[in-house]
Amino acid sequence: MKKGILKKIASICIILSFLVGCATRPDKISATYVSPFQYKGYSCKQIQQELIRVNRKILEITGQQDKEADKDAAAFGIGMILFWPALFFMIGEDKKEELARLKGEHEALESMAIQKKCDISNELKEVKSQREKYKEERKKSLSEKENKSDM
16 A cells, blocks of 8 residues: 555656756746846947847747747657656756846846836837737647647
């Protein structure tokens, strides 16, 4: 009786350890703190340009992180069903720290723009538009994958 319980507990611990190793979805990654004072010497124009650059990088890393999370989820599902030792090799290129830093930089740039009374409303609208476009493309891509797997 005790051996059965110990095996179940060990199995649960192993499964949880693999879940911790999976890449995090980009929307679940919070910004890390970045001091806005590093941008104190920037002009409003430089802040605007940096916001655009950081947003492009956020979108790029978000795409990479999404792909990595998809791969990890698929590998985890296959590994649990077919060949569990393969789960030990589920080490990918998690971009969690980089994405969190970039989100923090974006917040710091916004903060400095507010302090300097820069008009960045157009840049923020563009950022929001690009992120919404990415989310829509991601939803469309996922629904197409689901439709193909249903056939």
